[in-house]
Amino acid sequence: MKLHRFGGNFLIGLLVLSTCSSCSKKEELPQKNILGIGGDTWPKDSMDDYISQNFTIPYNIQVKYKWDPYEVSFTKTLIPVDEKKVIPVMDVVKKVWIDPYEKVTGNTGFIKKFAPKQFVLVGSAEYNTDGTIKLGQAEGGRKILLLKLNDFDKKKRPEVIEMMHTIQHEFGHILHQNILYPEAFKSLNPEGYTGTWYNVSNEDANKQGFVTNYAKSTIQDDFVETIAYLLIEGQDAFDAIITDLESDITDTKLASMKAAGNLRQKQAIIISYYKSAYGIDFNALQAEVQNVINNL
Amino acid sequence: MRKMITYSLLICWISGCKKEVISLEQPDARLENTLNTYQAQLTSAEYGWFGYLFTPSGATSTFLFQFDKQGRVITLANINENTAQAKSTGSYRLKATQLPSLYFDSYSYLHLLADPDPDVLDGTVGAGFESDLEFSILSASSNQIYLKGNLNGSKMILVRAQKDERVVFEADPLLLKSRWEDPKTFKYYYNRLTLGTKQYDIVINTRANTINFFSNNGGFKQFSTSCVHTPTGILLAEPFIDGDLRVEEFRDVKINKSQGSVSLLSGAIRGNIQNVATPLVTDPNAPDQMYHAKSYYVSATGFTSNGTSDIFQVTTIPSFYGVIYWPSYGHSPYSSLRVHYLLGSVSYGQLFSTQIRGDKIVFSDPKSYIGESQGPVFEQSTKGLTNQFLTPGGYYVFQTGAGSYDLVSVVDAKTWIRFQ
Numbered sequence: 001m002k003l004h005r006f007g008g009n010f011l012i013g014l015l016v017l018s019t020c021s022s023c024s025k026k027e028e029l030p031q032k033n034i035l036g037i038g039g040d041t042w043p044k045d046s047m048d049d050y051i052s053q054n055f056t057i058p059y060n061i062q063v064k065y066k067w068d069p070y071e072v073s074f075t076k077t078l079i080p081v082d083e084k085k086v087i088p089v090m091d092v093v094k095k096v097w098i099d100p101y102e103k104v105t106g107n108t109g110f111i112k113k114f115a116p117k118q119f120v121l122v123g124s125a126e127y128n129t130d131g132t133i134k135l136g137q138a139e140g141g142r143k144i145l146l147l148k149l150n151d152f153d154k155k156k157r158p159e160v161i162e163m164m165h166t167i168q169h170e171f172g173h174i175l176h177q178n179i180l181y182p183e184a185f186k187s188l189n190p191e192g193y194t195g196t197w198y199n200v201s202n203e204d205a206n207k208q209g210f211v212t213n214y215a216k217s218t219i220q221d222d223f224v225e226t227i228a229y230l231l232i233e234g235q236d237a238f239d240a241i242i243t244d245l246e247s248d249i250t251d252t253k254l255a256s257m258k259a260a261g262n263l264r265q266k267q268a269i270i271i272s273y274y275k276s277a278y279g280i281d282f283n284a285l286q287a288e289v290q291n292v293i294n295n296l
Numbered sequence: 297m298r299k300m301i302t303y304s305l306l307i308c309w310i311s312g313c314k315k316e317v318i319s320l321e322q323p324d325a326r327l328e329n330t331l332n333t334y335q336a337q338l339t340s341a342e343y344g345w346f347g348y349l350f351t352p353s354g355a356t357s358t359f360l361f362q363f364d365k366q367g368r369v370i371t372l373a374n375i376n377e378n379t380a381q382a383k384s385t386g387s388y389r390l391k392a393t394q395l396p397s398l399y400f401d402s403y404s405y406l407h408l409l410a411d412p413d414p415d416v417l418d419g420t421v422g423a424g425f426e427s428d429l430e431f432s433i434l435s436a437s438s439n440q441i442y443l444k445g446n447l448n449g450s451k452m453i454l455v456r457a458q459k460d461e462r463v464v465f466e467a468d469p470l471l472l473k474s475r476w477e478d479p480k481t482f483k484y485y486y487n488r489l490t491l492g493t494k495q496y497d498i499v500i501n502t503r504a505n506t507i508n509f510f511s512n513n514g515g516f517k518q519f520s521t522s523c524v525h526t527p528t529g530i531l532l533a534e535p536f537i538d539g540d541l542r543v544e545e546f547r548d549v550k551i552n553k554s555q556g557s558v559s560l561l562s563g564a565i566r567g568n569i570q571n572v573a574t575p576l577v578t579d580p581n582a583p584d585q586m587y588h589a590k591s592y593y594v595s596a597t598g599f600t601s602n603g604t605s606d607i608f609q610v611t612t613i614p615s616f617y618g619v620i621y622w623p624s625y626g627h628s629p630y631s632s633l634r635v636h637y638l639l640g641s642v643s644y645g646q647l648f649s650t651q652i653r654g655d656k657i658v659f660s661d662p663k664s665y666i667g668e669s670q671g672p673v674f675e676q677s678t679k680g681l682t683n684q685f686l687t688p689g690g691y692y693v694f695q696t697g698a699g700s701y702d703l704v705s706v707v708d709a710k711t712w713i714r715f716q
Contacts, residue, residue, distance in 0.1 A: 035324045035331075035392050042367045042389065066387060067401035069430060069446070077412040077423050077447070082403035083386065123403050124412050127422030150403060150413075 040066070050087055054094055055119075059112055063090060065121045072122060072145065081121040081149045089121065089146070089163070092154050092296065096164045096232075097171065100288035104280055114174055118143040123150040132198045136166035141174040154296050164293070165232045172224030179277040181223050185269050188262050192216050206241050207255065209262030226266045230282075231289045238267070331390040334398070334433060337441070338363040343457040344370075345441075346465070347406075348524040350451040350533045354698060355409055355425035356505040356524045358472070360457065360465050363388060373405040374469035374525065375417070395432035397446060410448075426450070451533070461527035472525040473502040479603045481553045482571045485704045485712045491567040494541055497576045498569065500530070503596065503716035504697030509536050509543075512577035520697070529560060541565075573709045575692060582693035583657040586701045587623045587650060593701065593715035594618040599684055601711040608680040610635050613670050619681065621715060623650055631659065633685050634667060635678045644669040646682040651690075656706055658690030684711070 044052075047065075055061040064071060067080040081089075098111050116138065125148040126134035137145040144167065152159055192208045194200075197216040205213040215225035230238055242263055248256035274282040321329075338345070347359035362370040369388045373379040386404030391397045400406045408417050409427035419425045428445025431452055435442045441454040457465075465472070475481070477500070489496045489509070497510040500523070507523040507530060510516070522533035529546035536543040548561040556571030586593070598619050601607040610619060617636040625632040625647065634645025647663035662682075669675040691703035697716065705711040 032322060032324050032328065035327045040389060040391070042387070065402070066389070067399055067429060074447075077410065077426075079407045079411050079429065080400075080402050123407070127412050 040068075042066070047083065047086055051090065055090065058108065059098070059115055061115060061117055061119060063119045063121065068120075071120045071143075073126060076126050077124075078126060078147070079123040079150075081123040085123075085149050085152050086121060088154055089149050089152050090119075092160060092164065093119070093167060095292050095296070096160070096289060097167050100285055100292060101280075103288055104285045110278065110280075114141075114171075114178065116142055116144045116171070116174060120145045121149055122147045124148060130198060135162065136170055138170035138173045141177050144170045157293075160293065160296060161232055165228045168228035168231050169221075169224045172227040173220065175278070176220060176223055181273055182269055185223055185266065186219050188265055190219075193218055193222070206245065207252065207259055209259035209266075211238070211241065211263065211266075222266075223270075226263075227270055230267060230270065231286055232293070234290045234293075235286060238263070327392045327396070330396055331392060334396060334436065334441075335365075335390055337436065337438070338398075338454075339365050341456045343459050343462040345454040346457050346461070346526065348453045348455065348526065348531055349406075349409070349427065350522055350524070351409060351425050351427045351445075352448055352450065353420070353423075353426040354505060354522055355419075355427070356522050356533070357409060358465075358469065358524050358526065359406060360462065360469075361454070369400065369404065371405045372466065372469060373408075374473060375405060375408055377470065379405045379408070380469040391430075393430075393432070393446070395434070398431045398433060398443060400429045428452075453531075455526075457527075464527040472527065475551055476500040476525075477502055478553070479600050479605050481551060481556055483556060483603045484571050484573050484709045485702070486572045486575050486709055487558075488570045488572045488576060489567060490570070491541060491543070491562055491565050494538060495576060499694060499696050499702065501696040501700055501702075501714070501716065503714070504700040506697045506700070507532060508694070508696050509538075510575075510577055510579070510694065511538070513538070516577050516579050516581075518579065518695070520695070575704075575709075578655040578692045579694055580655045582695050582701065583652045583655065585695065586657065586693050587652060590699050591624070592620050592622045593699070594620050595713055595715045597714060598681055599711060599713045601684075601708075603710070607711075608677045608684070610674075610677050610681055613637055613674045613677060615639070615670075619713075620645075621685075630663060632666070633659075633682055635674075635681065637670060643667045644675070644678050646686075648682075648686055653690065655692060656690040657693050657703065658688070659686045660688070662686055685713075 051063045051065075055063050063086075065081050065083070065086045072078050098115070101111050102108055120143060122145065128134060133148070135147050137147075139145070146163065146166065149163070152163060154160055189209045192210060194216055197205075197213050200208075200213045200216060202213050205211075205216055208216070210216050210222060211226050211229040215222040242260045245256040245260040245263075271282045274280040274285070341363075344360055344362035347361050349357045349359065358374045360372040367387050367389055369386055371384050371386065384404045386400060386402040386406075389399050389401055391399050406427075407429055409419070409425040410429050411417065411419065411424045412422045413424075414421045417425070426448040428448050428450045430446040431443035431450075432446055433441060434444055439456040443452040443454065444450070445452070486497050487499070489498045495511070499508040499510070500506070501508070502525075505522050505524075506520050509519040519536050519538075521536065524531050526545075529549040531545045532543065543562045546560045546562055548559075550559045552558070558569035560567050560569070596611075596618055598606045598608055598610040610616065613635060615637040617639055620634055620636050620643070622632045624630075629649070630647040631650040632645055632647050634643040636643040644665065644667040646665050648659050649661040651658045651660060665679075669678060687705060687707070689705065689707035691705055691712075694702045694704065696702055696714070700714070700716045702712055702714050
């Protein structure tokens, strides 16, 4: 009984003590933000102003040119872009990619709606273990990674073609991820798709009805490679492939004719897709892109 | 037993009394303070910081960094003539990652060694020289900061520059390396280092970025490590330890060109190097190792002889690529030595036999010349080179890097060729 009374008093005392102490606690929330939240900051210079005026304010596009390991493959050796290349690269991107879409659609809405919201610029290419190199990558319609920019020179046409081909390729993925390409595209030459596309030369890929060897990678890549080729390399280059195929008088004549037909059909599907899905005149877009590239 | 318990209790009581100070500051505030402290330290160096970089590939470099408060960093480096002449400007930032890290976040000279494009510095495709551009800060004192690369684990030591050191470096960053290989100063191949009572032959290979110690200590002994060239001397990647002697760095290096001698400090020991005509020791295994280790060896300079580098002027051949020795050419019983040009695709040289004779390698039994020459003048250069290569006395062989070997004429210590 005595013990019980002692235990009871002890428990009551403990409760009173804990109530008092909890009442007196004033939990203060941290006044400082989590370090680095909202991204890194640095004193802005004229290059940051250029990006802000030409991409961020009008299109809500971020152009990330300072190194951030979390934006790239962390298992690969990559290096940051040379600052001297940032404005020349982005200037060509705007002229060859954004401006023609705006001119053909007559407004800024299309690019604002579908453009990826982030460009990440990297100086070197990404070297794959199979001997190929990666020049660009699109992720979920939100981000475009541009690689190998330290070699960029807008006066060197092959480099402009290579980079803008990559951008149109990646943007093509965003378009078909929003509105799927027609089913008919899938049935043109399904036998030609392979994971080891890099073992095939561009010439041999042409003979199978693909604009490039990379188009043999998947149906989606075939679709966007054909878009990119038509827009960037241009109609003349596309027609030259078909003319070569049609002039084949060897044993492979039948296969070449079929390949030429497939390429023509792919172009027709793309023209129709741009019109029906987005109301864009693909031929006018192509002419405008070519006009810009030829006058850079 | 009772005493033991008493003492144990006493120790517990004393140690229990020690108060541990626990910071009640928010972790983010502490992180921010830490980064600000590092930033202040980096920008406080009036004459900048020397950066000594050691990569896992063996490539090393010395940088001079000047960090400013706007996140910009000006760089000069002793990688090549471009990086040694004009300063590059890039940006940096301090980042709270697993460890506080220093990012060199836009392209500068530091990135050349990390560039995966082999056309940039002839590094490995896709890996460059396994260097880094993000570095964790491992420790820092007021004059030194130790960094470790986050991707490849390169080691970089930042050392606060003094005014006179900066002046020396800026005057000619490449001279700090090339002065060790000036054939006019070091006419003989052999350089005898004396530290206290101990003697070594040392070889500094600025192409392989190594320093090598050869000694006769109960037989041939060799120690090799990567090194960087500092304004006052040489810093070793790994210390050379021989009994009670420990060499981490050569400081206060003074080269006497006319006498072919060097005075230096290693720790507290004042040492010297004398250019001498005979080796302290020769490597009995190197000839055989060289013959079997690689399929071919490239020399960028040809023969050095009597104080003149490239005595046969093969490097002046248009589109010169390198002098290449194939121990077993095309899996044949013959070896070849050829001058390659046009990116190595065209060559001209001679077939012969290679013989291993103990610590010597001897090239003999010359056969016909093969390949295409670049005209009569260049044919003459190549023939001078191959004739010297086939000198009857042969060569001592010294390994100066993972795949690097020097061949030194047995009969004339003033004549040697370096395959880096």
